[in-house]
Amino acid sequence: MPPTRYEETAAHLRQRIEDGDYEPGTKIPSVRTLAAIYDVSDATIRAALRVLEADGLVKTMSKSGIVVRERSGRRRLTRSSQISHDGRIYRFPAAAEQGEPWESHGTPVASIEPVPADVAAIFGIEPGTPTARRRRVMSPQGEEPWDVIDSWIPPRVMAQAPQAAEPVTGPGGYLARIEEAGHGPLSWEETARASMPTREEADLLGISPHMPVMRILRVGYSALDGQAAECSAYAIPADRIEIHTALTRGPSARWPVSYS
Incomplete structure (x- = not known):
């Protein structure tokens, strides 16, 4: 089964984080901005971000927006x-x-x-x-x-x-x-x-x-x-x-x- 749009979006954002485009402690673009970049709905971006949150890559902060997490070694x-x-x-x-x-x-x-x-x-x-x-x-x-x-x-x-x-x-x-x-x-x-x-x-x-x-x-x-x-x-x-x-x-x- 081919990946869904939110899975594709999550995979692309994950790769950008792993490549260092978004460094730990920095903000990534807002939901609305990401939706425009990837030409998808806000709901698709939110679903993609939930995947990244579950993987420990990002965290949604009430005042700071979506922040890339510092990661301790497993x-x-x-x-x-x-x-x-x-x-x-x-x-x-x-x-x-x-x-x-x-x-x-x-x-x-x-x-x-x-x-x-x-x-x-x-x-x-x-x-x-x-x-x-x-x-x-x-x-x-x-x-x-x-x-x-x-x-x-x-x-x-x-x-x-x-x-x-x-x-x-x-x-x-x-x-x-x-x-x-x-x-x-x-x-x-x-x-x-x-x-x-x-x-x-x-x-x-x-x-x-x-x-x-x-x-x-x-x-x-x-x-x-x-x-x-x-x-x-x-x-x-x-x-x-x-x-x-x-x-x-x-x-x-x-x-x-x-x-x-």
Whole structure:
């Protein structure tokens, strides 16, 4: 099937951006101007721009117009089952190079919020139940926001480890307070899926609402009762991540393979 007009227009604009005709941080022509240049309707240009926004190439700014985005390099997220401790906090599998410093954008916020449905199901509580949430916006040092992390603590655990829900948690962070309350050692599982960001997430990450995000949901289970004692939800823009997993041969695929 031949490309549509908006796909052709998006491809041409993408090439101009990649060729440096429109440099990062600069404005590209308005919708009306582009429509005249390409001899198409305003609706076609808007559809083309949505494609470029979803690819992370441009962003529509309320006062500046359509701006070419500065792009951080895509990082490889190597998935493994290894969790480490650096003497201060737990380290979970991440995209950062070993030992690479990360920084917080803005001040991390601890608050009581209505729990979303997916996290409520994990905790076995009603959606919307007031629940402790710790929010951080993080990135490798010197880079634009890389992820939004919402760490949720269910009411039963919050009652046992109240400091875990406070802005200052003490040495080891909120996970240490949960484990010290009798739930240690925690064990974790992760799931990943893709979806569109909320408007709030898009604003915090500085991305278009048309760009998908990778959602990683990490659940920490109590050694005391086997129930979920914490849940951390990561939202990572799709243009900043690729997932890498080393594959191993199972017993039936052992070399040399015998063909019958």
